[in-house]
Amino acid sequence: MVQAIKWVDEIVPGAPYVTTLETLDKYNCDFCVHGNDITLTVDGKDTYEEVKAAGRYRECKRTQGVSTTDLVGRMLLMTKAHHSNIDEDLDYRKHTDNFGKGPKGHSPWTGVSQFLQTSQKIIQFASGKEPQPGDTIIYVAGAFDLFHIGHVDFLEKVHQLAERPYIIAGLHFDQEVNRYKGKNYPIMNIHERTLSVLACRYVSEVVIGAPYAVTADLLDHFRVELVCHGMTEVVPDKDGSDPYMEPKRRGIFQLVNSGSNLTTDLIVQRIIKNRLEFEARNQKKEAKELAVLEAMKKLEEEKQPGSPQS
Template sequence: MNKNCHDREPGQRAVRVWCDGCYDMVHYGHSNQLRQARAMGDYLIAGVHTDEEISQHKGPPVFTQEERYKMVKAIKWVDEIVPGAPYVTTLETLDKYNCDFCVHGNDITLTVDGKDTYEEVKKAGRYRECQRTQGVSTTDLVGRMLLMTKAHHSMEVTLDYQQHRDNLSKDAGGRSPWTGVSQFLQTSQKIMQFASGKEPAPGDTIIYVAGAFDLFHILPIDPRPFQTPFIPYVIVGLHFDQEVNHYKGKNYPIMNIHERTLSVLACRYVAEVVIGAPYSVSADLLDHFKVDLVCHGKTDVLPDRDGADPYAEPKQRGIFQMVDSGNNLTTDDIVKRIIKNRLEYEARNQKKEAKELAVLEAQRRKELKEGQEH
């Protein structure tokens, strides 16, 4: 909360915050922006742009607008979403939803003709800025998926990807700090910021769900499909990168274990995460977390390295349940969307970075001119 929120007198109106975006391929960077925005007020409204507007200003989105609405709604810091929010943020929009100000990261968002989408609200003093999360962007994730045919996690892949991004940057005249590739560095503080820290209450049903949870699309882990009369306390077991690669192959996972940890913790339905959970659900794990129910989606369950059923123990205890989330979208499906339209997405990424570099150059010239005048 900001100072105004803490010092507000009884009966004083709550501070309402607006935060809009494409939220395409929702990742922990989006979640971190929304977390910071929520901390600036009491009620956070997330405006999500339509496919049509995104295609006009940036290029084709990877996810459909309906998919993106669901994903943003699942982020724990969002109080309300506005589907079909205008791409250019205006005072009219803020007033319509009774928002005091809007929040955006310290990068730039441009229209198709290169104008700042927040120009109007900035001039009116109703704009706040938060820190952009370094090391991830939708552009970066798309780039990773364009290399799915390469060997997994090898130095060749890293160099090939870096060369690919360098080539795009050379064509654009440099490197953009917002779409360039950088390694995400996990910290204990960041995990604490994302974690709920809540212990299970007496009577809660402790549910364990394990998997790769690669990309945010497989969330939310909505508790409604779980057949239990009690409040579910959901624990997610995340498999290490090497384990995921063993049973998925190719260049999976797209996101590493550190990135996937934050993505899962950002989901409002997740209470706890086991980082590097064993592939087979063991008796020790079930006993340690006092698990009441183990769930798995409708995707195929592959045997462990020794050929054993990874869910043999919970099945023997009678606490295993298959759950239909109602969502048939898989990571493979998303990768296929990218590969199918490879040239279109590469062109989109290159165009985006070129516009960012043009703005940076204009800012540099302006600062240089101002310095000379003084």
Template sequence: MVHYGHSNQLRQARAMGDHLIVGVHTDEEIAKHKGPPVFTQEERYKMVQAIKWVDEVVPAAPYVTTLETLDKYSCDFCVHGNDITLTVDGRDTYEEVKQAGRYRECKRTQGVSTTDLVGRMLLVTKAHHSSQEMSSEYREYADSFGKCPGGRNPWTGVSQFLQTSQKIIQFASGKEPQPGETVIYVAGAFDLFHIGHVDFLEKVHGLAERPYVIAGLHFDQEVNHYKGKNYPIMNLHERTLSVLACRYVSEVVIGAPYSVTAELLDHFKVDLVCHGKTEIVPDKDGSDPYEEPKRRGIFCQIDSGNDLTTDLIVQRIIKNRKLLQTLDVPHCPARGGGLPARPASVGASFREQ
């Protein structure tokens, strides 16, 4: 999976140089060393490219980073999080570049991991919706996804994510709409930010020559009202960072009203309101949440050409979990009921100019 923890790693990495090149592994390489990935390699290539700090993506990057790879792409050094990544036979994948002094580390993002998110999907709980303490059952279940037979994996330790204004500032563009820009408003849960969201936002972004896209994110309780079960999987703060990291989004409304009101449209001087092809669920009073933009003639439905939804991702997770329980995958807790620590492993390399 690609989540805001990966985005934050890439943000830090980009700040170390002038040009960020991100190598993304193939499905075959990930399956060999970690287990089956949640997203296909083509989906991951595009998702990583959509992160606004990424300048270039290298598809099918080798799992072991070598000096030859760095030289091939004119990179001065490579960057990885402060966790250990091992090959199927237990070797450090960055051993060669470390010995050559061409390796740097960035801090991992506390409180988020692929395994934690998977734990939320598979254990029906709403503990992640707010700042309340995790139940002992949830913590024990989520922890089980992050522990290998050899001990505790530093990448997958589970702790609750605590949002700060500084983190939002780091992710936000800080730019206001400029004269001549078209202000486009979209709204939704944007849960488990995925390639379906990327394709939709890319289409929306392409509607204007100079777009300024504002994404309204609904409160957790609102999302749970129209999605049910234990949705959203990611809480509002986590979803905010995921969307802010997307290069097609200029601004985020945190806790946007479910119905797009006249006040919201006037405040942000919205020129166009867009929605995808997913069902529009009526508001609690039975009204159309897009009634006002439709009345103004500024509503537009967009077909992204991608039918992937958060529900389908959860189905993929469950399918992968069942598969892993039948396999003997090194360095992951598969047979104990968990998914691999980083099934969509992302490596980053840099070229200083």
């Protein structure tokens, strides 16, 4: 999965949890980068202490509203509150404390709010490249929910179908995915799925809220030469018709076997099976983060003018 991200050049499997100068030198790295959430060792030490002291550490602001913990929670709870197309009467400000970045009683890193996408964020993820003469424009569509290695394997196989592929991925709106998948799907809302798919090196463009049926208008608008679908079941459209009827009629439809049998359903089953382990792990992690947060708040208060320590 990490190798398939367009900004990654090389991966190191089995890297140590604590990043040392020796690790950076071994892989010819100038510095290491981490988000602004905390990572601690078992005894409570900063895992980046050594590289920070040497000036070989950089930090990126963490994307607000996105976390593995939150996604796990969505899988365990039968709720659709995370869907972007469903109105929720939530005033986030009522649920945040003065320190400011998370719900009361929750860590701003582990306990997170709804993720909202911006046009600037899309621009950062998008390649911005138009199809060039000689490119083969290929269209794929689906939920791409909990973007996983099965999706990556499929997109890689599609990418190999042409010498110069330009892959456009159509993402269905949350309500559409919920119609054909049911339960509380999609696990990731349309905003999150858009950025996940755009981050994949095999994808050139994303259609946000693509129609379920691959229509003549869509094919003509994007000048699509090939339409691909994986080996998963194709659910009929609302009127019972085949959503791939038009590309099949044109003779440009192709089934692609990714060789992977991983599905979002299987991932959800894994999470549910290990529910107690996940809950215990997350509670422990959040307790550590809250302790650090409390220390940070005290430090901020001490710096305020008029405080006894200032």
